[in-house]
Amino acid sequence: MKHAAGTSRRHILRVGAAAIGGGLLAEQKTRALETPGRLGAPLGPYGDRSPFEKAVRWRRETRTPETGSSFTPLQDSVGTLTPSSLHYERHHAGIPTIDPARHRLVIHGLVDRPLSLSVAEIRRLPSVTRIMVLECGGNSSSEWAASTAPDVQRSFGLVSCSEWTGVPLSLLLAEVGVRPGASWVIAEGADACRMERSIPLAKALGDSLVAYGQNGEALRPAQGYPLRLLNPGWEGNTSVKWLHSLKLTDQPYMARDETSKYSDLMPDGKARIFTYQMEAKSVITFPSGGQTLPGPGPYELTGLAWSGRGRIERVEITTDGGKSWVHAKLQEPRLPLAFTRFRLPWRFDGHEAVIASRAIDESGYIQPSPEALIAVRGTNSVYHFNGMKFWRVRADGTVTNVEG
Ligand SMILES: Nc1nc2c(c(=O)[nH]1)N[C@H]1C(S)=C(S)[C@@H](COP(=O)(O)O)O[C@H]1N2
Ligand SMILES: [Mo]
Numbered sequence: 001m002k003h004a005a006g007t008s009r010r011h012i013l014r015v016g017a018a019a020i021g022g023g024l025l026a027e028q029k030t031r032a033l034e035t036p037g038r039l040g041a042p043l044g045p046y047g048d049r050s051p052f053e054k055a056v057r058w059r060r061e062t063r064t065p066e067t068g069s070s071f072t073p074l075q076d077s078v079g080t081l082t083p084s085s086l087h088y089e090r091h092h093a094g095i096p097t098i099d100p101a102r103h104r105l106v107i108h109g110l111v112d113r114p115l116s117l118s119v120a121e122i123r124r125l126p127s128v129t130r131i132m133v134l135e136c137g138g139n140s141s142s143e144w145a146a147s148t149a150p151d152v153q154r155s156f157g158l159v160s161c162s163e164w165t166g167v168p169l170s171l172l173l174a175e176v177g178v179r180p181g182a183s184w185v186i187a188e189g190a191d192a193c194r195m196e197r198s199i200p201l202a203k204a205l206g207d208s209l210v211a212y213g214q215n216g217e218a219l220r221p222a223q224g225y226p227l228r229l230l231n232p233g234w235e236g237n238t239s240v241k242w243l244h245s246l247k248l249t250d251q252p253y254m255a256r257d258e259t260s261k262y263s264d265l266m267p268d269g270k271a272r273i274f275t276y277q278m279e280a281k282s283v284i285t286f287p288s289g290g291q292t293l294p295g296p297g298p299y300e301l302t303g304l305a306w307s308g309r310g311r312i313e314r315v316e317i318t319t320d321g322g323k324s325w326v327h328a329k330l331q332e333p334r335l336p337l338a339f340t341r342f343r344l345p346w347r348f349d350g351h352e353a354v355i356a357s358r359a360i361d362e363s364g365y366i367q368p369s370p371e372a373l374i375a376v377r378g379t380n381s382v383y384h385f386n387g388m389k390f391w392r393v394r395a396d397g398t399v400t401n402v403e404g
Pocket of ligand 2: 090135136137236237
């Protein structure tokens with residue numbers, strides 16, 4: 001294992017400047033300015049992006065437009081945060097419109113003092129802020145078989161990273177007083193399907209959050225406005241949105257989304273249930289499926305890595321189909337459970353290259369190859385695919401799935 005002999009950034013810049021040339025450079029500089037004397041657009045109360053920016057979520061067609069998934073355009077993302085407007089969405093019964101002045105969170109069941117709290121009351125409690133990934137347990141389900149998802153958005157886009165603010169659930173549970181015998185918390189949403197999940201009490205007393213904030217403002221309606229549960233490092237489905245009830249019980253509910261869905265059917269016909277943990281995963285976002293390199297020359301490979309177990313320790317990259325691996329450079333700070341961006345200088349020499357990344361987290365867990373994952377889990381399951389993703393960079397610069 002060795003570090004790649006870096007293509008120096010100064011060299012890349014020199015190539016660019018030489019290609020443009022002095023006269024053209026001056027011309028472009030003037031063109032970039034507004035027409036002299038004419039004012040730009042006025043100030044606005046709520047910001048929007050440049051009209052030249054086109055990145056959007058992609059959504060799979062469903063019979064009812066209210067249900068389904070929309071995918072974050074990972075190929076267009078830079079840095080490590082997902083703008084709220086591009087956060088992936090997964091709704092089972094549409095996005096309810098909830099007036100925060102009328103919404104309440106009820107905490108009941110095996111507790112000493114049942115409570116009904118308004119959103120304002122919750123926002124007054126001691127809060128915490130934490131940057132972390134949310135990933136659907138069904139992310140990358142396309143990858144269990146030869147992938148037909150043409151790009152990183154459709155194959156890996158049910159994951160996003162936000163800054164979340166909320167009240168530790170442990171604090172609310174201390175307030176109501178958990179009775180002996182309680183071992184589960186049943187979280188229920190206020191959407192039309194009243195989606196519910198059973199959360200083990202240990203997690204609820206650990207790092208679970210009742211969140212009201214996302215990226216510095218209130219949660220977006222699609223993300224659960226005005227309140228959602230967040231279970232750090234766990235499959236997105238457990239992070240119940242539009243949270244309105246937490247009931248303490250002595251057993252799980254065996255709800256639809258923890259039995260017939262979000263359980264993992266193994267090769268022997270038995271299903272694993274309550275597989276909450278999201279394992280280490282990474283993917284190269286540039287170059288990735290659907291993109292085209294304009295020609296041979298220096299490039300920077302980049303992508304994202306994350307793990308439900310904690311920090312990303314290392315990301316390794318192959319550009320020869322898995323024969324050799326080099327360490328990518330990791331962007332600091334590497335926050336536990338958050339996106340870590342990795343980068344590697346790379347020279348495309350005009351010959352076909354098969355590229356992939358693999359993440360190693362602080363627990364020592366290594367992201368498996370798809371073959372190694374399938375050898376254990378079979379292909380009955382749709383959930384929890386975290387295998388490596390190989391892209392083929394063809395001699396003409398086009399990038400596809402390896403199967404493509
Ligand atoms: N009430 C409610 N909570 C929910 C859902 C839902 O449909 N209803 N979808 C779940 C699923 S499957 C996922 S992956 C995440 C998606 O969160 P997001 O839409 O904010 O990305 O929310 C979870 N919480
Ligand atoms: Mo999900």
